[in-house]
Amino acid sequence: MSAPFDFTLALGDDALIAAQRLGEWTSRAPEMEEDVALANIALDQLGAARLLLTYAGELEGAGRDEDALAYLRGDREFRNCLLVELPNGDFAVTMAKLFFLAAYQLPLYSALAGCGDERLAAIGAKARKESAYHLDHASLWVRRLGDGTEESHRRMQAAVDQVWPYVHELFTAAPGAPVDPATLRADFDAHVSAVLAEATLTRPADGWAPGGGRDGVHNEHLSYLLAEMQVLHRAHPGAKW
């Protein structure tokens, strides 16, 4: 994902798929305030996705706009990381996913804000402010659940253990990209370790590290997600509200 188009597309797909997954919580969150929070975070991700995919389409120069990229690609053409396509699981799994995603997106967007590409810099400067709120929110829940009851601790630890293998893919080196993701790992580790320690959770050992998302090799969950996300547009091309 070193070329500007591939890089921008990957970031846009991360945000788009994260938005779609978070949106699944709408009307199903454990409490009203959390329902509103998850919907808001989903909306922020969708906002970033729209800017990134629009720009990716311009970089490609083949006439594809944000809708063509979001609605008219098959699973093998998506470049999102596996982390965002994983099912929501219970609330702890959702928070573990959001926690790791935000701990990656915040330093990513911050670095992007200072990169040489003017458009990406503007998107980074805007999105990082929103990312900071996402990270704050997810960190709070990880601490609350980890350092909560015996049951909440057990489930939060299980969620962190389950999701952890998928974080490594986020930092696959891409020398020459507007921001090389490998350079973000130290920031990620520092924040994640501090929050996990405070939450009385154990940071899992590094081992199995599934990947492939950046090359379009996904797990089966993405196809189902896309089917739901794309069905309306495919049935009624160009449909508008």
Next chain:
Amino acid sequence: MSDPRAAVAAVVDPEIRVVTIDELGILRSVDEDPATGRLVVTITPTYTGCPAMDVIRADIRRALAAAGHPDAEIRTVYSPAWSTDWISARGREKLAAAGIAPPAPARAGTVVPLTLAVRCPRCGSPETEQVSRFGSTACKALWRCRSCSEPFDHLKAL
């Protein structure tokens, strides 16, 4: 034809209808393109995913058409990123009068600003607490007053 800047500045925010897009800092400029002579309105969203942007663009177009400028171009820019510091003093007063606690200054250089005491917009008490950092729109958080027990919206510093 009336002053296009005044016409655009009077457009109200579709989600917080007591303040105008000018008072919120969404309206960045109203200029004439020197090459084409065409009117160019530049706006910036509060949040990237703000769903009100399409309505705002339509409202600007309508206001300009009524003022005799039907073919203006509306540009949306993302840099510099919008900050709650751009909300005018008049805008803050109007927000407070409508029961929405205005934001504290966003501290330069940090991305999550320190929240100082938020005063209840109804009774003025500083004895308030945050219920949720996400509220009825992307730019608001939900708070509650411990003195008068009223829940209220607070525009998050950004």
